Amino acid sequence: MRNSMTVLEFTAVVAIVSFVAGLLGSLTGLGGGVVLVPMLTIFFHVDIRYAIGASLVSVIATSSGAAASYVKEGFSNIRIGMFLEIATTFGALLGAFLATRIPTSALAIIFGAVLLYSAYLSRKPRPPAQRNLPPDPLATRLRLNGSFPDLEGERSYNVQHVPTGFSLMFGAGALSGLLGIGSGAVKVVAMDQAMRIPFKVSTTTSNFMIGVTAAASAGVYLSRGYVDPGLSMPVMLGVLAGSLLGSRILIKAETKSLRLVFSVVILVLGLQMLYNGFWGKI
């Protein structure tokens, strides 16, 4: 896979890899963007800035493409989403400007650390859902509390720790803008663990937010010349097709072992990114 590849070969191979990444990302719920940048830089020797630009574009495509199917379930909370988007878009803008200033080896090291953390988080058992929490005054003022259809009928929930969640979301946005990923891992921490939003609500709301967050940094990336059409095209089309297929064939039984495999892949890629970053190979 050295530079002897022609445009046609390169496009075909990158499209296939992106398709698999999108499929696995959607089946495991871990997102495809997180493996794309390391794959492109490690195996295809793509400059990390081009890889981030292409990944960011694919993140918008998957988030927006999946929104219609998520919406049918009716779990997402549009107010939580919009309120937290203030933090994520602002963070994303800052992250994108930072990305144009810091050295690529530092980008690789941060990316490696995020990958290791995502791998750890995907193996950690989810904390038990706490029900019937008392309403928080700030969350009530911001009208963040809501309800969603559950097996026993409408289940209502009260959002907690709004300032902590908001700050974490700013961080998630900054990482998204810096690394061109959806940063689902940080969003999960913010919404599940800090704000105590029920899982079904937080995953669907977070999906809605990812596209908007990525759009906030995409403008900066495009205008700085990080978005290459020849590279972004197979990445975006491949990831989109893979994730759309993945959302249709969600097989519950297989997901568990698939998650294990995928988190091992994330772990290995994370170590490789750290190595490349520290030894200046990027």
Added chain:
Amino acid sequence: MPAARAPVPTPQPLQPQPQAQPWDDHWIEVILGNLLRTGVLISAAVVLWGASIYLFRHAHEPADYRVFRGEPSEFRTIHGVIQSVKDGRGRGLIQLGLLLLIATPIARVAFSIVGFAMEHDRMYVAFTLMVLAILLYSLLGSGLGV
């Protein structure tokens, strides 16, 4: 999901109560979801169209992304992209598709303002305007609009 609608002895479980929850979030989310999907499909189609021109012309050239050079201005600004589409360039069309893709979530945010305004929720109209301002700054203020 229909499975959730077991006959529970609650009064009028699914009737839309007049102004109890002011904005019936669901219908607006369905519209937003379809808006997003339509935007993605249109942009994917434009990217594919551009891809076929680009691959037809450049299939056998070497592909090399090892060294970062930055894109030329025709692929970095809205004006440049439109110009290269007019010139019939494949990569210009791909870039136009990507611009449409970026515009899709922004359209969703803009549409949400209408929803919150219809409900007289001034706080959320203000929040949404803030988000829209950040998005438009990124898209137009960072040099893309030049």
